[in-house]
Amino acid sequence: MVNIIDTHAHLDEIDNLDDVIDRAVKSGVRAIIAVGQDHASNLKTLSISKKFPSIVYPAFGLHPLHIGNMSNDQLTDTLRFIDENSSDIVAIGEIGMDYDKRVLKVASKEVQRDVFTQLLTIARKKNKPVLIHSRYAWKDCFDTVRAAGIEKAVFHWFTGFSSVLSDIINAGYCISATPAAEYHNEHQRAIKETPFAQLMLETDSPVIYGRENRYTSEPKDALRSLRAVAAIKNEDESTVADMTLRTTNRLLEINA
Ligand SMILES: [Zn+2]
16 A cells, blocks of 8 residues: 555545545545634644544645635734644645635735735744645745745645746745646646655645546545556656655655
């Protein structure tokens, strides 16, 4: 059996976690990084990590999709909570910027960049890696991370331009591969262009994947990400599992 890590899952949005985690373990998943999206999600993620301490590692974040619905006080409280409780987490995420027009309608580029920069400042001060959402905002997101002086960053489910990807690689940052690597051309290209020392596996579960056969993902589907990466890179699955595990353990300073 392989040993793999799901570096990005929304466990707070998944029911029947006992069964889900059992299936993940049986598929070779050794660790799951549970990301938070807002204050309630951060709290739930922390309690899940306490229930499954041997496998679930928590991260606290504030997703750009949620910024638009928050008051200034809620924003300040969420940032303060992350800052004050950073010793409980392995990373800060999910954070980032999203230029989808539905998101821009509620949170402008400037507002998103401002909040993202504050989160990156906390990450830098606490020396935590960051797990980044960068949909349609790839270049601005990279520039903001770089300008904040961040050393360890994962651009999750990266589908952006090759020019930005080469900036990411040259800066020593990572990307992570989802099960969309089975069919999504831009994601496949990014995986092909990224060296193993900068590549991780994830599911972003419970995201729904698939073109003909749609399914709701869970952490065990990190195995699908592994198999897709192995096919794209023309390497055996066990080699890809070993290399991505090593990269993840090193970047997140865990020992899975
Ligand atoms: Zn996510």
